[in-house]
Amino acid sequence: MLEIKNLHVKLEEEDKVILKGVDLTVESGKVHAIMGPNGSGKSTLSYVLSGKDGYEVTDGEASLLGEDILEMEPEERAAAGLFLAFQYPVEIPGVGNMTFLRTAVNAQRKARGQEEMNATEFLKEVRARAKDLKIDADMLKRPVNVGFSGGEKKRNEILQMAMLEPKMCILDETDSGLDVDAMKLVAEGVNALRDEGRGFLVITHYQRLLDHIKPDVVHIMANGRIVKTGGPELALEVENNGYADILAEVA
Amino acid sequence: MALAPVTAILTPRKQEATEARLAAMTMPAGGWSDAARQDAVARVRAMGLPGARDEYWKYTKPEGFVDVQAQAAAVFQSDEAPMFDELDRLKIVFVDGVFDADASDDLALEGVSIDRLAEAADIHWAKDLYGVLEERGQDPVQRPLASLNTAYATDGILIHVTGKPSKPINLIYRHASEQSDAILHHVIKVDAGAEATILENGPAASRFNKCMEVDVADTGRLHHVRAQGRDHERRAITHIFARLGTESTFKSFTLTVNGVMTRNECVLELTGDDAEAHVAGACMGDGNFHHDDTVFVTHDAVNCESRQVFKKVLRNGATGVFQGKILVKEGAQKTDGYQISQSLLLDDDSQFLAKPELEIYADDVACSHGSTSGAIDEDGLFYLRARGVPRGMAEDLMTIAFIAEAVQEIENEDIQEQINNRVAGWLERRRG
Numbered sequence: 001m002l003e004i005k006n007l008h009v010k011l012e013e014e015d016k017v018i019l020k021g022v023d024l025t026v027e028s029g030k031v032h033a034i035m036g037p038n039g040s041g042k043s044t045l046s047y048v049l050s051g052k053d054g055y056e057v058t059d060g061e062a063s064l065l066g067e068d069i070l071e072m073e074p075e076e077r078a079a080a081g082l083f084l085a086f087q088y089p090v091e092i093p094g095v096g097n098m099t100f101l102r103t104a105v106n107a108q109r110k111a112r113g114q115e116e117m118n119a120t121e122f123l124k125e126v127r128a129r130a131k132d133l134k135i136d137a138d139m140l141k142r143p144v145n146v147g148f149s150g151g152e153k154k155r156n157e158i159l160q161m162a163m164l165e166p167k168m169c170i171l172d173e174t175d176s177g178l179d180v181d182a183m184k185l186v187a188e189g190v191n192a193l194r195d196e197g198r199g200f201l202v203i204t205h206y207q208r209l210l211d212h213i214k215p216d217v218v219h220i221m222a223n224g225r226i227v228k229t230g231g232p233e234l235a236l237e238v239e240n241n242g243y244a245d246i247l248a249e250v251a
Numbered sequence: 252m253a254l255a256p257v258t259a260i261l262t263p264r265k266q267e268a269t270e271a272r273l274a275a276m277t278m279p280a281g282g283w284s285d286a287a288r289q290d291a292v293a294r295v296r297a298m299g300l301p302g303a304r305d306e307y308w309k310y311t312k313p314e315g316f317v318d319v320q321a322q323a324a325a326v327f328q329s330d331e332a333p334m335f336d337e338l339d340r341l342k343i344v345f346v347d348g349v350f351d352a353d354a355s356d357d358l359a360l361e362g363v364s365i366d367r368l369a370e371a372a373d374i375h376w377a378k379d380l381y382g383v384l385e386e387r388g389q390d391p392v393q394r395p396l397a398s399l400n401t402a403y404a405t406d407g408i409l410i411h412v413t414g415k416p417s418k419p420i421n422l423i424y425r426h427a428s429e430q431s432d433a434i435l436h437h438v439i440k441v442d443a444g445a446e447a448t449i450l451e452n453g454p455a456a457s458r459f460n461k462c463m464e465v466d467v468a469d470t471g472r473l474h475h476v477r478a479q480g481r482d483h484e485r486r487a488i489t490h491i492f493a494r495l496g497t498e499s500t501f502k503s504f505t506l507t508v509n510g511v512m513t514r515n516e517c518v519l520e521l522t523g524d525d526a527e528a529h530v531a532g533a534c535m536g537d538g539n540f541h542h543d544d545t546v547f548v549t550h551d552a553v554n555c556e557s558r559q560v561f562k563k564v565l566r567n568g569a570t571g572v573f574q575g576k577i578l579v580k581e582g583a584q585k586t587d588g589y590q591i592s593q594s595l596l597l598d599d600d601s602q603f604l605a606k607p608e609l610e611i612y613a614d615d616v617a618c619s620h621g622s623t624s625g626a627i628d629e630d631g632l633f634y635l636r637a638r639g640v641p642r643g644m645a646e647d648l649m650t651i652a653f654i655a656e657a658v659q660e661i662e663n664e665d666i667q668e669q670i671n672n673r674v675a676g677w678l679e680r681r682r683g
Contacts, residue, residue, distance in 0.1 A: 050637050086634065105639075143652075164639065
């Protein structure tokens, strides 16, 4: 599904290298988790994959379903099936959440040569999905993320994911700013989308999200590289002992 | 009470330009309005027409409005349906400033009486208002082009709202001749408890001087929405003078797209307690587009609310101007005044000039003002694109979102949507 080889990335504006050779393959139907200390490059990886400005790929490659994505515009990556659930979802005053969702769904459909969803069909779909995530009609009407609580923003991300039905989902610290109940709700939303035809990359600091979204593979990232890969037990090890032992071990 | 003076000196040069313009004009025989017209022309002579050195005209060149000859302006050709076409409304059509009876509906509607300025009988209710509110609006800032209008207006509509008419009254302006120079003067009087909506749309002429006097009695409500025509080379100077009584409401929104030179002045006077005045505008322009919103709100009663919300989208070297003032007079306690003017600069060549002012002589008031200039928010843009919205479309969405605060000042949501659609069309055409 997602294949990253020897990815090197620096900041465009300053001479700072952030990713120093990331190798990672997420298979279809699997959930991979990336854990790592602050500043290890986890969020940068998610931004580079989704096409945010400000980063320069100096070496390596990344492909989605065999297609090189690094040369694509962000919207082309999205249409190809990539989805990033933002750590900090952006507020857009003046754009209604519904308008935003429908524009996005139909833009992707159009880009893929599919028929656009009509208003009735869309409304039915969005209402059903929103209900599962306990998103009420008022939240759908309000401007995108404006005045949303931390939990509401993250639920809104999952709603978008559910509506867009991407192939490859990257969740960037989706648990940050969530209380236990909200985290469970979000995890349920993610789990409902787990599917043979879909891959997940879950970026998190803490093991607790992984109690709810059970990963198949756990990677530890440090200093711009994946330094260790293992099963779910690796997350527990981090939870119990911190990163110090693992980092000392691979140093 | 010492008000900050706005300097406008009657120089010999201004005097000469004024006399030249007056000499080239013919005052229509106005019957009941004759005296007001004579007074107005005397005001024009006393003030002189605006000159480039006047402080109030620092950011906008007045010559195009003052010159004897109006500059030619090509007629804009478009297959886009005119604004408000889908609404049930009473149509009143002016072509190059001349009333078009065939294109207009009967001037009859329950809850309102409508007359033409050029035809109104000799004893007329508008006598108490014609030129009166305009004259009140000359202090403390001179607005000679409005007096010029009062003196020389060839026609206009006199609307007396006595009830709640079932549909809006739509003044439709059509531009047919490249050399047209039109002066229209409307008077609207809203009785106590009455409520109406006035719509205006279309480019009136190559050069248009329009004045609208509005008197809203206690508990009356008037909604005003206009879309100024898209002809690229047209020029317009417009004035609204509104006086609001106790618990009355006046809401005005203006959309301006294109036009080489537009100045919309709005002078609001809150004279009764608990009155509410909202004036908003959104404009979209590129190239040699110059758009000026000049607003003066006077609070002269207790517990009144005023809002000024102006948004400008500028590209390819366009210029936007905002001069907005809230004056809170002595005793006008519990005033709630809000003023925001913002520009979205789509490139480095465009500019926005803003002069927000507050002058407050009461001690228990809440007045806020803000002014910003900026580009499209990159984070928002990336967020939309990451969801699959193509760049151009994402920029358009962000642009429409930018003007939303102004558009939402319109109470009628159907009209809001029409304004947004019009803006979306404008943006789309520029994306090619």
